[in-house]
Amino acid sequence: MEQARTGFVDRLQVVVLIENSPAYDTYLEGCFGLSLWLELWTGATCRRVLFDVGPRADTLARNAEALGVPLNRVDAIVLSHCHFDHTAALAGLLKSMGRPVPVYGHPDLFRSNFVLSPEFMDYAMAGENSRPSLEAKGARFMLSTSPVEPFPGLMLTGEVEHTTDFEEQGGVSCFTIDGNGATVPDRLQDDVSAVVNVRGLGLVLLSGCGHAGIVNIAKQARKVSGGRDIAAIVGGFHLLQASAGRHEQTVRALRGIAPGMSVIAPMHCTGLQASALIAREFPEAFRELHAGDRVAFTASGAAKGVQG
Ligand SMILES: [Fe+2]
Ligand SMILES: [Fe+2]
Numbered sequence: 001m002e003q004a005r006t007g008f009v010d011r012l013q014v015v016v017l018i019e020n021s022p023a024y025d026t027y028l029e030g031c032f033g034l035s036l037w038l039e040l041w042t043g044a045t046c047r048r049v050l051f052d053v054g055p056r057a058d059t060l061a062r063n064a065e066a067l068g069v070p071l072n073r074v075d076a077i078v079l080s081h082c083h084f085d086h087t088a089a090l091a092g093l094l095k096s097m098g099r100p101v102p103v104y105g106h107p108d109l110f111r112s113n114f115v116l117s118p119e120f121m122d123y124a125m126a127g128e129n130s131r132p133s134l135e136a137k138g139a140r141f142m143l144s145t146s147p148v149e150p151f152p153g154l155m156l157t158g159e160v161e162h163t164t165d166f167e168e169q170g171g172v173s174c175f176t177i178d179g180n181g182a183t184v185p186d187r188l189q190d191d192v193s194a195v196v197n198v199r200g201l202g203l204v205l206l207s208g209c210g211h212a213g214i215v216n217i218a219k220q221a222r223k224v225s226g227g228r229d230i231a232a233i234v235g236g237f238h239l240l241q242a243s244a245g246r247h248e249q250t251v252r253a254l255r256g257i258a259p260g261m262s263v264i265a266p267m268h269c270t271g272l273q274a275s276a277l278i279a280r281e282f283p284e285a286f287r288e289l290h291a292g293d294r295v296a297f298t299a300s301g302a303a304k305g306v307q308g
Contacts, residue, residue, distance in 0.1 A: 006149065006153070006155060006197050006224075006225045006226055006228070007042075007149065007151075007152025007153040007197065008042070008152065008153045008197050008198070008199040009040040009041060009042050009152070009153035009154070009196060009197065009198055009199065010041050010042055010043065010198075010199055010298065010299075011039075011040075011041040011198070011296060011297065011298045012038065012039070012040055012041075012196045012198050012204055012296070012297040012298075013038070013039040013041070013294065013295075013296045013297075014036055014037070014038055014204075014206075014234060014294065014295045014296075014297075015036070015037040015039075015067055015069055015293075015294045016035075016036060016037075016267075016289050016290060016291050016292060016293045016294070017035040017036065017037050017050075017054065017060060017063050017064055017067065017069065017291065018031050018033050018034060018035035018052075018053075018054030018055075018056075018059060018060060018063060018089075018291055019031075019033075019034060019267055019268055019289065019290045019291045020032050020033070020267075020268055020290070021290050021291070022290055022291045022292055023289075023290040023291060023292035023293045024290075026290075026291070026292035027066075028062075028063045028066055028067070028291045028292045029059045029062060029063055029291065030290070030291060031054060031055060031056055031059045031291070032055065032085050033052070033054040033055040033056075033084075033085035033086060033268070034052045034054060034080075034085065034086055034208060034209075034235065034236060034267065034268045035050060035051070035052045035053050035054035035060055035086075035089070036050070036051040036052065036206060036234070036235070037049075037050060037051075037064070037067075037069050037071075038050070038051055038154075038194075038196070038206075040151060040153060040154055040196065042152065042153065047075050047076070047151045047154070048070070048073050048074050048075050049074065049075060049076050049077070049078060049150075049151075049154065049194075050071070050074050050076075050077045050078070050093075051078045051080065051194050051206050051208070052078070052079060052080050052086040052087070052208050053077065053079075053086070053087060053088075053089040053090050053093055054085065054086065054088075054089045055084050055085045055086075055087075055088040055089060056088065056089055056092075057089040057090075057091070057092025057093050057095075057096070058092070059089070060089045060092075060093060061092075061093075061096065063291055063292070066292075067292060071093065071096075071097070072096070072097050074097075074101060075101075075102075075151070076101065076102045076103070076104060076150050076151070077090070077093075077101055077102070077103045077104070077139075078103075078104045078105065078150075078156060078192075078194055079103060079104070079105035079109060079208075080105075080191065080192055080193065080194075080207065080208020080209065080235075081105075081106070081109070081188060081190045081191045081192070081208055081209060081211060082108070082109050082110070082111070082113050082123065082124055082125050082190055083113070083123050083208075083209060084122075084123055084124070084125075084129075085209075086208050086209065087109075087125050087129060088125075088129055090103070090125075090129055090134060090139070091128040091129050091133060091134060091137060094134060094137035094138045094139055095137055097138065098138070099138055100138045100139075100140050101138055101139060101140065102140045102142055102150070103134070103139045103140065103141050103142065104142045104143070104144075104148065104150055104156055105141070105142075105143055105190065105192065106143060106144070106145060106158075106159060106189070106190035106191075106192050107143040107144070107145060107190075108189055108190040109125055109131075109141075109143065109190055110124075110125055110130065110131045111124065111176050111177075111186075111190075112124050112176050112177045113174050113175070113176055113186050114174065114175055114176075115173055115174055115175070116173070116175060117173060123174060144156075144158060145158050145159040146158045146159075147224040153196060153197045153198075154194060154195075154196055154197075155194070155195045155196075155197070155221075155224050155225060156192050156193070156194055156195075157192050157193045157194075157195060157217065157220045157221060157224055158192060158220075158224070159189055159190075159192070160191060160192070160193070160212035160213075160216050160217055160220045161216065161219070161220060161223075162212065162213065162216050163216055163219055164213055164215045164216055164219075164253065166245075166246050166249045166250075167212075167213025167214075167215055167216055167246070167250075168213075173185075174186040174188065188209075188211035188212065191208065191209065191210070191211040191212040191217075192208075193205060193206060193207045193208065193210075193212075193217050193220070193221065193235070194206040195221045195224060195225055196297070197225055197228060198231065198297045198298065198299070199299055200298075200299025200300075201231045201297055201298065201299050201300075201301070202228055202229040202230060202231035202232075202260070203221055203222070203225055203228050203229065203230045203231055203232075204231060204232040204234065204263075204297050205217065205218060205221045205230055205232065205233045205234070205235075206234050206235050207233070207234075207235035207236055207237065208235060208236055209236040209238050209268070209269050210235065210236045210237045210238040210239075210269070210270075211238055213238075214233065214237045214238070214239075214250060214254070215249075215250055215253040215254065215257065218230055218233065218253075218254065218257045218258060219257060222257070229258070229260055230257065230258035230260075230261055231258075231260065231261060231262055231263065231297070231302075232261065232262060232263035232264070232265070232285075232297060232302060233254070233258065233261065233263070233264050233265070234263065234264075234265040234267070234287075234289065234295070235265070235266075235267055235268070236266075236267055236268035236269040236270060237250070237266045237267075237269070237270040237274060238269045238270070239266075239269075239270050239271050239273075239274035240269050240270065240271035240274075241271075242271075242274065244273070247273065247274045247277050248277070250274070251277060251278065251281045251282075255281075261282070261285050262284075262285055262301055262302055263285050263287055263295065263297075263302045264278055264282050264285045264286055264287070265286075265287040265288070265289045265295070266278050267289055267290075275288075287302075
């Protein structure tokens with residue numbers, strides 16, 4: 001695996017634009033999916049990045065406006081994987097911006113992807129979110145299986161190596177069509193995560209659905225950053241359908257990989273049981289994050305604020 005260069009940011013601000021539910025005492029829209037607004041500050045320079053866009057452009061725009069987030073100033077968009085609940089707002093977002101935007105992700109983003117049970121449902125990037133349609137609206141795709149660093153201090157993991165023996169890959173019964181036209185299980189190889197290196201704090205790991213397994217992802221985050229310590233994990237852990245045994249193994253492994261972790265925020269597709277276990281096992285670090293929540297990471301730690 002290629003080693004990415006790793007810069008720093010002085011401060012990372014995360015604003016949750018889309019999550020399954022809104023934060024307490026907010027009047028934002030909950031919406032199945034995930035979208036995180038990242039502001040990466042280095043000195044007086046701010047890079048604005050959207051990590052996933054959620055499923056609905058209208059919800060994204062309304063929540064962003066209510067939160068004072070200037071979506072049209074985004075410098076780059078990262079898509080964690082193909083699933084509609086993370087990507088389907090992209091066409092509408094690009095249309096509203098009317099300018100070119102770099103979009104990072106894995107080269108397999110545009111393959112077919114669907115579930116067959118309880119009935120067929122398309123999870124893929126298709127229709128107005130097909131590649132030609134998005135490119136016509138301004139998307140400039142930067143797709144890579146290797147780790148990349150779009151801005152100093154922001155790394156993308158690239159394709160995640162599967163090194164644990166208890167994290168089944170995918171974690172959802174998705175299928176794709178292979179080169180022979182056969183319907184085969186889709187192992188969600190396109191699952192990539194973002195890693196922000198905060199000066200004096202460590203790594204803040206942001207996962208979309210976590211299909212590659214949150215432990216595999218955490219190991220990959222350390223690897224692409226040259227072994228730096230993980231200070232925070234935020235995003236989807238995809239443990240919704242996982243066994244209680246895997247929940248326990250996950251907690252144990254995270255303790256070993258990230259012993260100094262000060263924030264762990266399981267969201268979106270983590271599931272109530274796994275989230276409850278994480279809350280119990282990491283009582284100091286556990287944070288509940290929903291649409292409207294903000295967390296800032298600096299050398300002095302993490303501070304959570306909630307939009308009133
Ligand atoms: Fe998801
Ligand atoms: Fe997903």
